[in-house]
Amino acid sequence: MSRSLEVTAIFGGIGGLELGLHRSGHRTTLFCECDREATAVLRRHFEGVPIVSDINCIEEVLGCVSPSSNLLTAGFPCTDLSQAGRTQGFAGGRSSLIRKTIALLEQRRFAHVLIENVPNWRHLHRGEYMSEVLSELERLKYRWAYRTIDALAFGLPQRRRRIFVYATALEGGGDPRDVLFHGNFPAEKSLHGLHEAAHGFYWTEGNRGLGWGEDCVPTLKGGSTISIPSPPAILMPDLSVITPHLQDAERLQGFPAGWTDADSQIQVQGTQQFNQRRRWVLVGNAVNVEVSTWIGERLANLMPYEGDRGTPLIPGDPWPEAAWYDGSTRYAASIGTRPVDRPRQRLANFLHHPGTPLSLRATDGFYRRIDKSRLRLKDGFKDAIKVHLEKMRGAAIVSLPATPKAPESAVLSLSTS
Structure with missing residues (x-):
């Protein structure tokens, strides 16, 4: 028998987690989100759902929570946990906001809690921030299960691993493994020649890594190692180098194309339009919709998990x-990152837009870094980047304005002076 949960969404972003839950039969009755552009997207797609702006104002949030809401979601900021971020942990001012969610749970109990963040959450500073959140859930009398899930398993050509924590109240909440632990497929190990498939990488890297992806893009993200939101680059099978169109990035996250095009909603609010770079931030920070849909289906249609208990974790x-x-x-559970094994769409075929050639400046900086680094690169990759660099240099020369010819009178004047 299917069940429908009522969602209170903290750190709602652009609704990736909640869109998947809606597709699975659940419904959201409150968002908490402070980002101006993100709230415009939420208002466009979740019409009529109230939005409160500040999780720090816990009493205001609690006053807006529906009495019948029984699922709290929290895809809290990864800014201080991500390897691409500041790695300050809960000493930073963003990721530590999950503590406000815990404080909310102390005052208003939910039967179900779903939390999401980056894989580095369990590694950073010897895992102390993961320990803190899980220990707090235990203190509040919740069972919990967490699993690292890769969006590649769902057929989308984006390698994106995220940790999902699902907690249930001890008093009749059920076994959290019944939601997260179903399905365990082996990882793909396919390699492709440069002419056989498109390959994704981050042009903002190149010193210690590339974020390399075989027939996929690396994780879309809201920031980079050079502190700007930027799309990955893609080396296409014809060896052209492009950055994907924003609408294809939305689709890589499982959204319909144009999901973040909310300028009209922002104008209604009397504020200015936001640019493409801000939209990349929103898409990069979002929860993948295909993954959240799978979780929503597991929440709606519970099936007992029949695997073993695993191995007791040793403190430390x-x-x-x-x-x-x-x-x-x-x-500890012996379960991998692929709960399903859907046929992967080929990256080159997935893209609906031609993309934009990687700029001369970006290519030049990236080539300089990989030329000096000791990274092991795929055969032919550096040569392909060099060819693209020369092509962009040539295009830049062609596009330079011609030097204006001096008037004949001026030439005569110069020659006789």
């Missing part, structure tokens, strides 16, 4: 890719 050991807590003991 690193956090594994998946684990759970039964109310008294923590266990």
